[in-house]
Amino acid sequence: MIAMSNIVGANAERSRSHNRQVVLGRVRAAGQTGRAEIARGSGLSTQAVSNIIADLLEDGLIAEQGVRAGGRGLPVVQYGLNPSGGYAVGVEIRPDAIFATVLDLCGQALVSERQALGAGDRDQITADVQALTARVTAAAGVPHARVLGVGIVMPGPFGLTGLSGSGSELLVWQDVTPAKWFSDALGLPVIVENDANAAAVAERVSGVAQGLETYAFLYFGSGLGLGIVQNGRLIAGAYGNAGEIGHIPVPSAGGIVPLEAVVSRLSVQEHLRAAGVHVASGADLEAAFAAQLPAMTNWLGAAAEPLSHALTTIENLLDPETIILGGAMPDVILDHLLASVTLAERSVSIRAARTTPRLMRGASGRMTATLGAAALVINQEFTPQIAAAS
Amino acid sequence: MIAMSNIVGANAERSRSHNRQVVLGRVRAAGQTGRAEIARGSGLSTQAVSNIIADLLEDGLIAEQGVRAGGRGLPVVQYGLNPSGGYAVGVEIRPDAIFATVLDLCGQALVSERQALGAGDRDQITADVQALTARVTAAAGVPHARVLGVGIVMPGPFGLTGLSGSGSELLVWQDVTPAKWFSDALGLPVIVENDANAAAVAERVSGVAQGLETYAFLYFGSGLGLGIVQNGRLIAGAYGNAGEIGHIPVPSAGGIVPLEAVVSRLSVQEHLRAAGVHVASGADLEAAFAAQLPAMTNWLGAAAEPLSHALTTIENLLDPETIILGGAMPDVILDHLLASVTLAERSVSIRAARTTPRLMRGASGRMTATLGAAALVINQEFTPQIAAAS
DNA sequence: AGGATTAACTCAACCTTCTTGAGCTATCAA
DNA sequence: TTGATAGCTCAAGAAGGTTGAGTTAATCCT
Numbered sequence A, B: 001m002i003a004m005s006n007i008v009g010a011n012a013e014r015s016r017s018h019n020r021q022v023v024l025g026r027v028r029a030a031g032q033t034g035r036a037e038i039a040r041g042s043g044l045s046t047q048a049v050s051n052i053i054a055d056l057l058e059d060g061l062i063a064e065q066g067v068r069a070g071g072r073g074l075p076v077v078q079y080g081l082n083p084s085g086g087y088a089v090g091v092e093i094r095p096d097a098i099f100a101t102v103l104d105l106c107g108q109a110l111v112s113e114r115q116a117l118g119a120g121d122r123d124q125i126t127a128d129v130q131a132l133t134a135r136v137t138a139a140a141g142v143p144h145a146r147v148l149g150v151g152i153v154m155p156g157p158f159g160l161t162g163l164s165g166s167g168s169e170l171l172v173w174q175d176v177t178p179a180k181w182f183s184d185a186l187g188l189p190v191i192v193e194n195d196a197n198a199a200a201v202a203e204r205v206s207g208v209a210q211g212l213e214t215y216a217f218l219y220f221g222s223g224l225g226l227g228i229v230q231n232g233r234l235i236a237g238a239y240g241n242a243g244e245i246g247h248i249p250v251p252s253a254g255g256i257v258p259l260e261a262v263v264s265r266l267s268v269q270e271h272l273r274a275a276g277v278h279v280a281s282g283a284d285l286e287a288a289f290a291a292q293l294p295a296m297t298n299w300l301g302a303a304a305e306p307l308s309h310a311l312t313t314i315e316n317l318l319d320p321e322t323i324i325l326g327g328a329m330p331d332v333i334l335d336h337l338l339a340s341v342t343l344a345e346r347s348v349s350i351r352a353a354r355t356t357p358r359l360m361r362g363a364s365g366r367m368t369a370t371l372g373a374a375a376l377v378i379n380q381e382f383t384p385q386i387a388a389a390s
Numbered sequence C: 001a002g003g004a005t006t007a008a009c010t011c012a013a014c015c016t017t018c019t020t021g022a023g024c025t026a027t028c029a030a
Numbered sequence D: 001t002t003g004a005t006a007g008c009t010c011a012a013g014a015a016g017g018t019t020g021a022g023t024t025a026a027t028c029c030t
Helices: A012-030 A035-042 A046-059 A122-140 A168-173 A178-186 A195-206 A265-274 A282-290 A294-318 A331-340 A365-381 B012-030 B035-042 B046-059 B122-140 B168-173 B178-186 B195-206 B265-274 B282-290 B294-318 B331-340 B365-381
Strands: A062-068 A076-081 A087-093 A097-104 A109-116 A147-153 A190-193 A215-220 A224-230 A249-252 A255-258 A323-327 A359-361 B062-068 B076-081 B087-093 B097-104 B109-116 B147-153 B190-193 B215-220 B224-230 B249-252 B255-258 B323-327 B359-361
Touching: A012 A035, A012 A046, A012 A076, A012 B012, A035 A046, A035 A076, A046 A062, A046 A076, A087 A122, A087 A195, A087 A365, A097 A122, A097 A365, A109 A122, A109 A365, A122 A147, A122 A178, A147 A178, A147 A195, A147 A365, A178 A190, A190 A195, A190 A365, A195 A215, A195 A224, A195 A323, A195 A365, A215 A294, A224 A294, A249 A294, A249 B249, A249 B294, A265 A282, A265 A294, A282 A294, A282 A331, A294 A323, A294 A331, A294 B249, A294 B294, A323 A331, A323 A365, A331 A359, B012 B035, B012 B046, B012 B076, B035 B046, B035 B076, B046 B062, B046 B076, B087 B122, B087 B195, B087 B365, B097 B122, B097 B365, B109 B122, B109 B365, B122 B147, B122 B178, B147 B178, B147 B195, B147 B365, B178 B190, B190 B195, B190 B365, B195 B215, B195 B224, B195 B323, B195 B365, B215 B294, B224 B294, B249 B294, B265 B282, B265 B294, B282 B294, B282 B331, B294 B323, B294 B331, B323 B331, B323 B365, B331 B359
Parallel strands: A087 A147, A147 A190, A215 A323, A323 A359, B087 B147, B147 B190, B215 B323, B323 B359
Antiparallel strands: A062 A076, A087 A097, A097 A109, A215 A224, A249 A255, B062 B076, B087 B097, B097 B109, B215 B224, B249 B255
């Protein structure tokens, strides 16, 4: 009668899988660590950790990294992640092209490729994704058995919502679950997410959010999205469309507009076009910024206030450790926005013992969504699954 | 080196506890159900479910509720929650008084009491909470062994933040974890939350959010708070202060103000006071509304737009199944607000197949936070814990 | 009406995984 | 050199879920 989320019971096998991820997660978090330390931190017995370590060594996911003497007692045999123990493929499907990349277990990018997208029909896209996946794994010299999975990024929102039309290219997927579809086509586990969520996870796997469990990523795509991470997990919303921050109302020039009407790549492009400047690429934007074109300066000035309001809203609604800005916007422009916003003086994010800044720029650059697609897979290796919705 | 959330490894015992909660959760969700149905839904074997059912029967948490024939095969032996199998105490600490209530396992309130609060020092409060807890359980005739735990509600935000001063009475707790403190004092498991979060859970246990997994509760307290539930779990933020929606900037009368400056109980009280009307209680507010005092009408008119913007923000950031309005505000006023807001025409919450309204009024009335305190305990019985932060 | 089919549930043996406690070993401190 | 400390392994044990055969009570079909 009442729907229930797909929470699943535990058994010995699932416990082991869960514990494997717990152990792997602690190895990653610590950098280098020994059995006893993991056992203390995870609530498992030393013996259990020992057995799992043996498993992980055999699978090549971790490697012995010397011995730490330091204190009293038997020295610690240390283990760390083995970057070549597993790889993830990230695929980003944009309207005009597909990007793909390969990440190792430590989040290092090995190769990245781009392929123009022809007709937008589903079978063609599927074939292109298959071909590109094969190409990047071959180029990286990664054996198929070592590929942990494929992350795929498509712009949201998902399903039929009041925002459809802005995400219209998604309509071709509506009779099948994209993750299932691609998993069948590729013969690998597949995770599908929107660009903002992927970008958020990218920063956790190899960017400025390493070690953070709760934060938000404000992603400049065609519009504006927010990837929300709480306790290391993405907040999806009831229908997978959480984080559509582009549509929140903000004050601008005396009126109220959707945030992405004044803070987004499309918005700056239109602003420049109205002034007779045509920008197509990120380089064009960077040039316009460097030249201090009045249209660019105006746009930046107009963006600061609505952006500040959005940041205040994020801070007070989500209480993140930090907010990260990134995506398809040149770093210099992101830095300028970072410097020009006013962070609220009344906010739950003001605390004496802060260790991270309230606002940061993402480290992954323009490929952040593609990297994030792969990072979703890597991140899942470290994120225990029992009791989590799938 | 990198902090890690307290995710814990699984073992046989913890698996059993997890599975118990899964089974109990399914019994609750279904109302009445049999072993095989639970097994199918939970990924456990019939035998495992059978053993757990036997446990739950012995503990009195469920009871046999007849047999369902219907289809082919052996008729289903059905089980449902046994309301008298377990109870939860809810305590709400307000600046001037303490409220307490007892809820049975089905979320039914048995007794509620109030006690004036004298000096605000910690030991006095603790003694008062102890006394009141003993009083309500005695009044409800609940044996100590059947009390599952105590939920305690104190106004947020927690810790030292940029909002301190508004929640200054919390400062007395800062050298000790309140949950640990009260747990030691009461000899029972204790959950501490803020009022908005408790109210959100109250609606899930016995209000309009039954069966919902992802929603938000906009709580009128002294200020304004938002309880955010995702997949049946509260979103706390990095420091437990998520949902401080009162501080998000909204447009009002041409300017930008914090939401709770125009939409909150304090705001309406000040608005009326400025017009010479003194309101102290909810009944006073109701009278002012019934009398259609101009000050009240003005306030309602002025509240609609900022509230609408806040709702649009919630919808697009969190993609909830619904947003619930409730708390310390008379139902008639909440209903008026519900009717007067304009829900955005561009929102991820617009979908063809909606089964719940986008906006609802809470069912728990003015005691919602106290009930919610107890509901936190009840809710925990049904929420699997492995892999969840504590 | 009566056998076939279906589905829920139980029983008992088995399997996986974690825990426990004894024992070994390498380091530091006295 | 000896004792204390702490990491780690070994082997036995315990907890709990799974499996497959068997029982029971309905409906379906001839």
